[in-house]
Amino acid sequence: MKSSITQGVKLLATGSAVPNLCISNQVISNIVNTSDEWIFSRTGIKERRILSNNNSLIDIASIASLKALEKTNLNAIDIDLIILATSTPNDLFGSASQLQAKLGANNAVAFDITAACSGFIIAMVTAAQFIQNGNYSNVLVVGADVLSKWTDWSDRRTCILFGDGAGAAILQSSSLISNNILGFHLNTNGQKFNQLNIHYELDKHQENVFMSSMQGKFNVITMNGKEVYKFAVSKVPQSIQHCLDSLNLSVDQIDWLLLHQANARILNAVASRLMIPKKKVISNLEKYGNTSAASIPLALDEAIQDYKINHGDLIVLSGFGAGLTWGTIILKWQV
Structure with missing residues (x-):
């Protein structure tokens, strides 16, 4: 409810x-x-x-x-x-x-x-x-x-x-x-969880049979790059469009597109699918790489500090990644 x-x-x-x-x-x-x-x-x-x-x-x-x-x-x-x-x-x-x-x-x-x-x-x-x-x-x-x-x-x-x-x-x-946060859209596809994860491995060398069924350690990041790319360029534009439609807003009304800073090819592909010009895409990927949950607030803060974002601007924030999860927020910036 x-x-x-x-x-x-x-x-x-x-x-x-x-x-x-x-x-x-x-x-x-x-x-x-x-x-x-x-x-x-x-x-x-x-x-x-x-x-x-x-x-x-x-x-x-x-x-x-x-x-x-x-x-x-x-x-x-x-x-x-x-x-x-x-x-x-x-x-x-x-x-x-x-x-x-x-x-x-x-x-x-x-x-x-x-x-x-x-x-x-x-x-x-x-x-x-x-x-x-x-x-x-x-x-x-x-x-x-x-x-x-x-x-x-x-x-x-x-x-x-x-x-x-x-x-x-x-x-x-x-x-x-x-109100600054105008709307949002969230989604998950757990069937694809293994395309990007840090999985837990059981220790097969435990002498105690009972303990070996429970104890282990987390591994390192593993990723299927091609699948993550296809997921992002497909689902993220849909999420953004869904969010805009729910607010009766058009793509042309977007002042800034701020995506999770994963890969320049993904950023460019998402912007292209939505027909958003490159000049409207906020990115600091070149300096920091993929910082996961930090990437959107880090880029947003720098854009605000650089006076790139002005009062009344409509900003689309969209994250995507492991889970697989993805989501969008439509934000109206007010000083």
Whole structure:
């Protein structure tokens, strides 16, 4: 049963953070048999940021969150809810509580959402539901992933793609008139889960027969690139069109298209299918690679900082990835 909407949702501010260590395509080519030209021509990626030393997911997630908070009149103690979208937590039981503690957001409920590259979109929709139903007023949504620790650096198919990063957004209850999130569409195809995953492997060398049936470890990222490409260029335009149709909006009314930063070929193909000109596509893929749940908020924050996005602009945010999951949000930017 749907709850009645009593509040609008205002996007107050965004923030982002990336590690200092920059790994160029040239560095990658010293590890595996590849080259800068080969990587860039197939992915659109020139470099990526990798977490190093003793830094963790929570470190970059907290920096992104604090940057967002600094742009508002709120303190951490004013946050009611924290949703951390990540598939690479510090703790398998969840890391949102660690972020809550690090920020000093002691009044906030905190939990994780695991949906890989669609995580930020699903977290934003979840946050909007809590606000629209009148349960919470100030919500911090963070997309953060450290994919480097789950990457096989000897696998040329995947090691060229991924980087680490974090992005944050603060949502606040508002009047229905000033509502920023106009609509959304979410979907999942669990039949295709094995096309992109980090699967759990049982330890076959356990001496204890009983224990060997339970204990093991997670492997590294595996991906069927061709299938993921076909999935993205097919399902994402459909999701965006469905969302626009539900709001009686046309593609021509879109000011900016911001897709999950997975691969330049996917970004170009989706824009082409919707007949959206390249000048309307926001991308920072070249600098950061695929940062999973961080990619959309990271690119959104940079576009806002660069004054690319103006008051009243209509922005389509769309994420897609492991699960397989995909989703779209139609956002109207208001200063």
